[in-house]
Amino acid sequence: MSEPLATIRVVRAFGAVVEGEAVVSAEGFSPRYDLDRWSGVITKPGHKLEGTSLRDKICFFPTAKGGIAAGWAFYDIKHKGIAPKALVFGVTNPVMVQGAVFADIAITEGWDPDPAGVVRTGDWVRVDPARRVVELLRRAG
Amino acid sequence: MLRGDRGEAVRDALRYQVRVGEFFGAERFVPITNAHMMGDIEVMGDGGFEYLARACAKRARCRVPTTTNARCVDFELAARLGQDPAEVDKERRLIAALREMNVLTTDTCINYQTLYQPHLGEHVAWGDTGTVIYANSVFGARTNFESGPAALAAALTGRTPEYGFHLDRHRKGTLVVRLEARLDDLADWGAVGKIVGERHQSYYAVPVFTGAVRAPLADELKHLGCALASYGSMAMFHMVGTTPEAPSLAAALGGNRAADEILIDDAALERVYAGYDLQDRTCNLVVFSGPQLSLFELKSLAERFGGRKVHPGTQVFATTSNGVKSAARQLGYLQGLESAGVTVLEGVCFYILQNLSQMRVANGWTNLISNSAKIVNIIGAHRFNTILRRTPDCVEIACSGRLA
Numbered sequence: 001m002s003e004p005l006a007t008i009r010v011v012r013a014f015g016a017v018v019e020g021e022a023v024v025s026a027e028g029f030s031p032r033y034d035l036d037r038w039s040g041v042i043t044k045p046g047h048k049l050e051g052t053s054l055r056d057k058i059c060f061f062p063t064a065k066g067g068i069a070a071g072w073a074f075y076d077i078k079h080k081g082i083a084p085k086a087l088v089f090g091v092t093n094p095v096m097v098q099g100a101v102f103a104d105i106a107i108t109e110g111w112d113p114d115p116a117g118v119v120r121t122g123d124w125v126r127v128d129p130a131r132r133v134v135e136l137l138r139r140a141g
Numbered sequence: 142m143l144r145g146d147r148g149e150a151v152r153d154a155l156r157y158q159v160r161v162g163e164f165f166g167a168e169r170f171v172p173i174t175n176a177h178m179m180g181d182i183e184v185m186g187d188g189g190f191e192y193l194a195r196a197c198a199k200r201a202r203c204r205v206p207t208t209t210n211a212r213c214v215d216f217e218l219a220a221r222l223g224q225d226p227a228e229v230d231k232e233r234r235l236i237a238a239l240r241e242m243n244v245l246t247t248d249t250c251i252n253y254q255t256l257y258q259p260h261l262g263e264h265v266a267w268g269d270t271g272t273v274i275y276a277n278s279v280f281g282a283r284t285n286f287e288s289g290p291a292a293l294a295a296a297l298t299g300r301t302p303e304y305g306f307h308l309d310r311h312r313k314g315t316l317v318v319r320l321e322a323r324l325d326d327l328a329d330w331g332a333v334g335k336i337v338g339e340r341h342q343s344y345y346a347v348p349v350f351t352g353a354v355r356a357p358l359a360d361e362l363k364h365l366g367c368a369l370a371s372y373g374s375m376a377m378f379h380m381v382g383t384t385p386e387a388p389s390l391a392a393a394l395g396g397n398r399a400a401d402e403i404l405i406d407d408a409a410l411e412r413v414y415a416g417y418d419l420q421d422r423t424c425n426l427v428v429f430s431g432p433q434l435s436l437f438e439l440k441s442l443a444e445r446f447g448g449r450k451v452h453p454g455t456q457v458f459a460t461t462s463n464g465v466k467s468a469a470r471q472l473g474y475l476q477g478l479e480s481a482g483v484t485v486l487e488g489v490c491f492y493i494l495q496n497l498s499q500m501r502v503a504n505g506w507t508n509l510i511s512n513s514a515k516i517v518n519i520i521g522a523h524r525f526n527t528i529l530r531r532t533p534d535c536v537e538i539a540c541s542g543r544l545a
Contacts, residue, residue, distance in 0.1 A: 014164045028342075033522050037186065044522055063342060067371065067519070068210070068268035069184040069493065071288020093344040093374050094165070094305060095268075098291040101160045102431025109164075 004126070004135035006118045008111050010088070012098070013129035015106025018085040019137065022123045023057045024115060025049050028064025029087075031099070040082030054084040058125050058134075060115045062090040070095050074103035085088035086127040088115065088134055108134065142298060143458035150201030154294035161291065162302025170300040171283075171307055175259060176207040177252050177267040179290035180230045180239060183213035183495045190231060193238050194488065196293075202244040203296040208257070209449035211250040211271050211433060211460070211490035212236075218486060221287070224496045225504055232495070244296070248488030249373055251433045253280070254359060258465075261385050264307060266295035270370035271363070271432050271515070273306075273475050277377040281364055281385035283307045286344070286376055305344070306376050312386060314349035314379050314397030316341060321352060321406040326531040327438070330361045331514025332413040333405055334368020335529075340403065342373050348403075349393040351379040357383060360435055365431050368514040417528040419508070426506045426525075430460035430491035431516030436468050443474035445536045451482030452542030456504065460486045483539075498523045510538055 027048040031037065034044040040055040077083045086106035089096065100107035106127050115134070119125060122140030127133075143159075145152040153291040162170070174428035178489045205417045214224060236246050247256060252267075253275045259265050266287040267273050283321060285305040287295060295301040305311055318337055324330060333494065337348050348369065356544040357365075357380070369375040379387035387393035429442060439461060451457050459478065461469070478485055494500065501523055509525040511517055512535050517527040538544050 012164050014160060033519065045524070047341075064374065065342075066374075067270045068179050068286060068288050071179070071268070071290055072185045072189045075192065075290070076186030076188050077209065079186065079191070084160070091343065094161075094285045094291070095288045097164050098161055098288045102157060102288075102290040107164075 004012065004137055005139070006136040008113060008115055008118060008134040010132050010134060011110025013106070013108040013132050014101050015104070015127070015129045017126065018058065018106050018111065019124065019126045020056055020058045020085045022060060022119050022121060022125045023049065023052060023054060024060045024119055024121050026062070026116070028063035028065045029059070029061040030064065033066050037073060037077055038080070040077060048060035055082045056103055057084045058086045058088065058127055059084045060088045061121060062138050064089060064092040064096045066095070071099040071102070074099040074105055078103040078105065081088045088127065090114070148200055150196050150199040151297050156291070158294050158298060158302055162304065163201040165302065166302035167302035167304040169303050171264045171303045172300050173264050173266045173295055175257055175265045176203065176205055176292050176296035177210060177272055178207060178244070178296065178314055179210040179268050179289045180235070180293065181493065182228055182235055183493050189289070190235055193235065197238040197242050201242050201297055201383055205296055205301040206257070207244045207296040208247040208252050209239060209244060210248070211493065212248050212461060212488055213493045213495040214497035215486045215489050218484070222494065222496070223500055224494070228495050247462065249433055250490060251363070251462065253365070253437060254435050255462055264301070266292050266301045268292050270376070271367035274366035274370045274378065275363060277306050277312070278366060278379065278384050280410055281390070312377060313347065313397045314393045315345070315347045315397055315399070316349070316401040317390070317399040318348050318350050318403045318405060320350055320353045321404060322410050323407060324361070326512070327360060327364045328512040328514065328531045328534070329410055330365040331368040332529065334365050334408050335372050335413060335514045335518070336405055336409060337372065337403060338369045338373025338375060341401065342372050344376060346373060346375055348375070348378045349387065349390060349478070350378060351378060351390055353383065360438055363386050363432055364514065371515040371518045414529065418526065419528065419544055420526050422544045423508050424510055424538050424542060425455045426504070426509050427455065427457045427511055427539040428491050428511045428516060429510070429513070430458060432515045432518070433490065434459055434461045434465065436465050439465060439469045439478070440472070442476050443477035445533060446481035448479055449481055449540045451539050455542055457483045457539045457541055458486055458491055459483055460489050460491055463487050492520050500524060508544070510535055510544065
């Protein structure tokens with residue numbers, strides 16, 4: 001196992017160990033308000049990640065948005081093969097957790113340090129829920 | 142149950158609940174008396190429907206009374222609305238599966254007004270968010286936001302993990318809001334929710350309202366709660382002297398120091414109404430929905446539309462439950478609304494209508510005018526430009542065809 005370049009500790013976590021390309025958002029997220037559930041691309045006009053695909057990505061969001069309907073959405077996009085590999089939240093709500101666990105997508109909440117100063121979109125990261133860490137493995141290109 | 146003594150479906154549901162509970166550090170489960178779940182083909186997609194069909198085939202049956210939230214199809218009007226017949230058919234089969242699983246397919250987001258009113262301290266497992274915040278705040282019952290899969294799991298096992306708003310420590314006020322506005326209209330109460338929710342977007346923020354000039358009506362608390370939940374992701378509020386866990390400000394705060402104090406006066410509300418972009422002032426769509434209307438709201442709306450006609454080219458929709466619509470028909474309010482040209486949809490919410498984006502394009506809708514702060518917030522992904530207006534203004538816009 002390669003030695004990480006940086007480590008972010010998380011407070012709560014669920015899921016298997018996953019590695020993938022990071023997408024770091026300055027804006028919160030809802031799979032219903034922001035995501036096109038047929039393509040896996042953020043399509044909400046004006047969202048800071050508009051045009052970005054979340055498929056197979058490790059997604060960092062400061063907050064969760066949206067209501068109850070989001071609970072089925074992760075299962076739906078996983079069924080369509082366009083789900084992210086993991087969701088790393090600063091602060092989330094129970095719907096996101098219930099939805100991610102139901103879809104068997106790794107999810108974490110609470111971080112130290114804030115990934116905004118550590119991870120950039122395109123970097124290669126590993127989420128290890130059992131160890132409560134997110135590790136930066138490789139810088140982008 | 143984990144051994145599978147009650148069947149595979151219950152075992153799977155409990156395993157799922159254990160994983161969710163572990164995430165939040167829940168120490169135990171609490172028994173629930175009632176579940177309210179969101180489950181329709183628009184929110185579930187084919188994957189969710191297949192899951193449900195498998196659970197049904199494994200003889201998953203709800204152990205506590207379980208009702209359904211508003212859905213995406215009004216079967217009477219689906220063809221007129223241009224909804225996809227294949228999806229409408231799936232919705233029928235989905236409803237049949239839910240009924241086989243011992244779910245009461247009531248299709249309403251105002252279960253707390255029309256179906257079941259839990260008492261102080263009663264643990265339930267409810268979603269959508271508007272039902273949750275009303276249960277916690279107005280009844281003093283206890284529930285988290287329970288999404289469709291989570292509410293269904295709770296219905297199958299009869300319990301839910303004890304975290305969040307099941308625990309005393311999360312139910313205390315965290316900020317104070319002083320109401321000095323007149324709050325004459327339902328939209329005003331929604332606007333209060335928007336102001337507070339936008340400023341404190343957190344599931345664990347619990348505003349305490351003080352200074353209400355009169356006892357608020359259930360429909361007013363409904364619009365306030367729905368907006369707080371929608372804009373702020375909040376699950377509970379207190380209103381001193383009104384809600385059961387707020388006999389005084391000190392009791393509502395329960396030892397917490399208020400993280401913020403907000404004053405809301407008439408000027409603050411006017412700033413909300415003035416804040417909407419009217420674009421080209423098109424007003425061919427006026428919607429009363431999100432949450433569904435109570436019988437009192439439908440009666441009031443029928444009176445406001447009395448003797449008037451919706452402007453040619455404008456479409457006006459109101460949504461409600463089967464029960465309320467039936468009562469409104471019996472009392473004559475429905476006929477009044479329909480003769481004015483208002484379409485009253487049953488068992489749905491406008492925001493989750495199957496095919497809504499396509500419907501928007503086909504009808505040339507751009508601006509959506511509503512007295513619901515919630516729907517004005519959540520429908521943006523369908524690319525509507527939304528405008529909040531007071532109820533009499535909505536009616537005037539609908540009948541005059543002019544948006545000022």
